[in-house]
Amino acid sequence: MKIISYNVNGIRAAYTKGFIDWLKQANPDIICLQETKANVDQVEVNLIEEAGYPYHYWFSAQKKGYSGVAIFSKHKPNNVVYGTGIEHMDFEGRNLRLDFDTFSVMSLYLPSGTNIDRLSHKFKYMDDFQEYINQLKLEHPNLVICGDYNICHEAIDIHDPIRNAKVSGFLPEERAWLDAFIKNGFVDSFRHFNKEPHHYSWWSYRANARNNNKGWRIDYALVTEPMRERLTRAVILPEAKHSDHCPVLVEFD
Numbered sequence: 001m002k003i004i005s006y007n008v009n010g011i012r013a014a015y016t017k018g019f020i021d022w023l024k025q026a027n028p029d030i031i032c033l034q035e036t037k038a039n040v041d042q043v044e045v046n047l048i049e050e051a052g053y054p055y056h057y058w059f060s061a062q063k064k065g066y067s068g069v070a071i072f073s074k075h076k077p078n079n080v081v082y083g084t085g086i087e088h089m090d091f092e093g094r095n096l097r098l099d100f101d102t103f104s105v106m107s108l109y110l111p112s113g114t115n116i117d118r119l120s121h122k123f124k125y126m127d128d129f130q131e132y133i134n135q136l137k138l139e140h141p142n143l144v145i146c147g148d149y150n151i152c153h154e155a156i157d158i159h160d161p162i163r164n165a166k167v168s169g170f171l172p173e174e175r176a177w178l179d180a181f182i183k184n185g186f187v188d189s190f191r192h193f194n195k196e197p198h199h200y201s202w203w204s205y206r207a208n209a210r211n212n213n214k215g216w217r218i219d220y221a222l223v224t225e226p227m228r229e230r231l232t233r234a235v236i237l238p239e240a241k242h243s244d245h246c247p248v249l250v251e252f253d
């Protein structure tokens with residue numbers, strides 16, 4: 001089973017940059033998208049279906065052109081869950097889950113903390129999300145949470161940990177939350193296989209950051225502990241350039 005997570009920073013913009021051709025070549029069983037910035041009726045879904053994904057699900061924000069998540073699958077899920085049932089988390093379209101026979105997969109787009117109000121919203125979201133996942137794991141112990149967490153976990157996950165120490169996405173409180181979240185029953189699939197530095201999934205559009213590999217690793221495929229022994233591969237795919245993010249991939253038996 002091959003799953004890719006990708007913050008496309010606008011699915012319609014990604015289309016114009018060759019996203020569909022790339023998707024055919026990458027050929028995952030499932031792809032989880034974040035920041036789709038579109039309602040399903042604004043997207044040429046026939047191209048998705050022609051690429052081999054007859055099952056595609058969209059959870060868009062109430063505000064048009066903002067946020068939103070989607071999952072495309074080659075396989076029909078047993079169940080589809082839109083959102084979490086928690087209103088302040090759901091109106092921006094940030095959680096979508098598909099349940100299959102032996103695992104469940106979620107596309108997550110955790111808020112960024114671009115200002116004081118958004119940072120406060122982010123922390124509330126993080127706290128409520130932790131409680132939601134604690135309960136969800138009891139019902140679905142084999143869970144894959146793919147997405148843009150908008151947090152670098154450790155210093156190895158960011159190009160300049162000193163200068164970014166007071167920037168949202170690398171604040172001590174954010175990092176502590178993600179550390180606790182992972183230690184509460186998850187495996188960072190990429191770090192399970194790769195302990196080396198300089199692997200990032202997001203780069204600023206400014207200062208030629210991507211070409212200089214001055215990035216942040218904020219996109220993850222976290223799997224629950226019962227799935228640890230099923231993991232076979234996890235990589236970052238920086239050659240895909242349809243967004244300021246790049247895809248992350250996880251494979252398991």
